[in-house]
Amino acid sequence: MNTIKRIAALAITAFVAMDAHAADKIRIMVGGINKIIYLPAELTQRLGYFKDEGLDVELMSEPAGVNAENEMLAGAVQGVVGFYDHTIDLQSKGKAAESVVQFAKVPGEAELVSAKLAGSIKSPADFRGHTLGVTGLGSSTDFLTQYMAAKAGLKQGDYSLLPVGAGNTFIAAMQQDRIQAGMTSDPTAARMLGTGQAKVLVDLRTEQGSRAALGGLYPAASLYMPNAWVDAHQAEVAKLARAFVRTLQYMHSHTAEQIADLMPRDYYGGDKALYIQALKASLPMFTADGRMPADGPQTVLKVLSTFKPGVRNAHIDLSKTYTTRFVEAAAK
Numbered sequence: 001m002n003t004i005k006r007i008a009a010l011a012i013t014a015f016v017a018m019d020a021h022a023a024d025k026i027r028i029m030v031g032g033i034n035k036i037i038y039l040p041a042e043l044t045q046r047l048g049y050f051k052d053e054g055l056d057v058e059l060m061s062e063p064a065g066v067n068a069e070n071e072m073l074a075g076a077v078q079g080v081v082g083f084y085d086h087t088i089d090l091q092s093k094g095k096a097a098e099s100v101v102q103f104a105k106v107p108g109e110a111e112l113v114s115a116k117l118a119g120s121i122k123s124p125a126d127f128r129g130h131t132l133g134v135t136g137l138g139s140s141t142d143f144l145t146q147y148m149a150a151k152a153g154l155k156q157g158d159y160s161l162l163p164v165g166a167g168n169t170f171i172a173a174m175q176q177d178r179i180q181a182g183m184t185s186d187p188t189a190a191r192m193l194g195t196g197q198a199k200v201l202v203d204l205r206t207e208q209g210s211r212a213a214l215g216g217l218y219p220a221a222s223l224y225m226p227n228a229w230v231d232a233h234q235a236e237v238a239k240l241a242r243a244f245v246r247t248l249q250y251m252h253s254h255t256a257e258q259i260a261d262l263m264p265r266d267y268y269g270g271d272k273a274l275y276i277q278a279l280k281a282s283l284p285m286f287t288a289d290g291r292m293p294a295d296g297p298q299t300v301l302k303v304l305s306t307f308k309p310g311v312r313n314a315h316i317d318l319s320k321t322y323t324t325r326f327v328e329a330a331a332k
Contacts (some may be wrong), residue, residue: 024056025056025057025058026055026056026057026058026078026079026236026240027057027058027060027076027077027078027079028041028057028058028059028060028077028078028079028080028081028223029060029061029062029067029068029071029072029076029077029079029080029081029082030042030059030060030061030062030068030080030081030082031061031062031063031067031068031080031081031082031083031135031139032061032062032063032135032165032166032167032185033059033060033061034061034167034187034264034266034267035166035185035186035187035188036108036185036186036187036278036279036282037103037104037107037108037109037185037186037220037221037282037285038081038082038103038221039251039259039263039279039282039286040081040103040221040244040247040248040251040286041059041081042059042263042264042267043247043250043251043259043262043263044243044244044246044247045057045059046262046263047246047247047250047262049242049243049244049246049247050240050243052243053239053240053242053243054239055236055239055240055243057240059081060077063135063136063165063166063169066086066136066137066138066139066142067136068080068081068082069082069086069090069138072097072225072226073090073095078225078226078229078233079100079223079224079225079229079240080097080223080224080225081103081221081222081223082140082221082222082224083107083140083143083220083221083222084099084102084219084220084221084222084224084292084296084297084300084321084322085140085143085218085220085300085303085304086140086224087099087224087321087322088297088300088301088304088311088316088318088321089143089304089308089310089311091314091316091317091320091321092308092310092311092314092316093310096226096227096228096320097224097225097226097227097321098224098225098227098230098320098321098322098323099219099222099223099224099292099321099322099323100222100223100224100225100230100237100240100241100322100323100326100327101222101223101240101241101244101245101290101326101327102219102222102287102290102291102292102293102296102322102327103220103221103222103223103244103248103286103287103290104219104220104221104222104285104286104287105207105210105217105218105219105220105285105286105287105293105296106204106205106206106207106209106210106217106218106219106220106285107140107144107185107204107205107210107218107220108185108186108204108205108220108221108282108285109140109141109144109183109184109185109189109204109205109220110183110184110185110186110189110200110201110202110203110204110205111124111145111148111181111182111183111200111201111202111203111204112174112181112182112183112184112189112192112193112198112199112200112201113180113181113198113199113200113201114174114177114179114180114181114197114198115196115197115198115199117130117180117181118199121180121181121201122201123152123201124148124149124151124152124154124201124202125152125153125154127149127152127154127158127159127181128154128158128159129158129159130159130160130180130181131159131160131161131162131178131179131180132145132149132159132160132161132162132179132180132181132182132183133161133162133163133164133170133173133174133178133179133181133182133183133184134161134162134163134164134182134183135163135164135165135166135170135183135184136163136165137161137163139163140220141183141184142161143303143304143307143308144183144204144214144303145161145183146161146307147214147303147304147306147307148202148213149307150306150307151306156307162178162179164178164179164182166184166185166188167188167269170182170184170188171188171191171192171197174192174197174198175197181201185205186205186278186279186281186282187267187268187269187274187275187278189205189278190274190275190277190278191269191271191274194271194274204218205281205282205285206284206285207284207285214299214303215299215302215303216295216296216298216299217293217295217296217299218296218299218300218303219292219293219296219297219300221286222322223240223244225237227320230323237326238326238329238330240326241290241326241327241329241330242330244290245289245290245327245330245331246330248286248287248288248289248290249288249289251283251286252283252286252288256276256277256279256280256283257276259279260272260275260276260279263275289327289331290327290330291324291327291328292322292324297318297321297322298318301316301318
């Protein structure tokens with residue numbers, strides 16, 4: 001009888017251990033895992049920093065940030081590597097999420113115009129009557145495109161938005177004239193510029209370009225998570241913050257070539273040299289410590305309020321859309 005009891009106890013212990021292990025897995029959805037703007041996600045995995053923290057992290061990918069956001073809201077994932085602006089948009093809808101590690105100070109996106117129409121589309125004011133590509137409706141590229149159009153004096157009915165994703169789907173949409181201009185990030189932008197198929201209309205990949213177009217720094221790529229999950233899993237979030245801050249430090253202390261060598265080959269799109277070139281240009285947009293730029297949240301709120309009545313009419317508490325406590329602890 002004692003032997004039977006011991007076997008039963010061992011079986012129960014094993015079952016509980018398996019269940020605990022499953023619960024310990026942290027699933028993070030990335031809004032396009034091969035985009036350079038979200039490089040810290042895969043790079044942290046490749047460097048082994050999640051494992052160093054004792055974390056079991058599964059990275060998943062959706063082509064657009066809004067799809068990643070929806071996965072988080074459905075409870076399918078615990079966090080999203082996507083744009084910070086979603087946390088403000090969500091709060092206006094009565095939902096609470098916060099950036100816990102801020103990867104980038106600027107969007108890292110470029111509004112491209114088809115080379116065939118570069119002579120007639122010279123600014124966002126010329127969007128009238130055209131179809132503009134975005135990764136997804138409700139995505140950050142959608143937000144930024146609508147802001148630029150509104151700032152240029154256009155109304156939403158003056159142009160059309162078409163969700164075309166990124167990479168090959170974005171490129172095909174412009175080649176087939178389904179879109180005449182569109183917002184995308186590297187390496188997609190670098191591929192189109194390299195082949196001469198497109199030209200840059202608005203460059204949000206640099207601090208200078210972002211300040212000129214958006215009126216300030218626009219903190220974008222981040223790890224954001226539901227506030228309730230963060231509060232209930234502070235130890236895990238602290239470990240995630242340490243891993244990501246370590247990666248950001250690595251990115252600022254190693255060359256683009258060294259970083260590219262760690263990434264999957266399919267990220268290069270068949271042209272590693274072009275990927276490295278785009279990576280070199282993109283590295284300055286990343287923070288070195290995961291902290292939120294001081295005036296960044298206010299700029300994002302101003303941009304969203306311009307064309308989103310829901311945000312404009314809501315009382316947004318920016319202090320609940322991001323936290324620096326985990327990255328500050330990681331720095332120590």
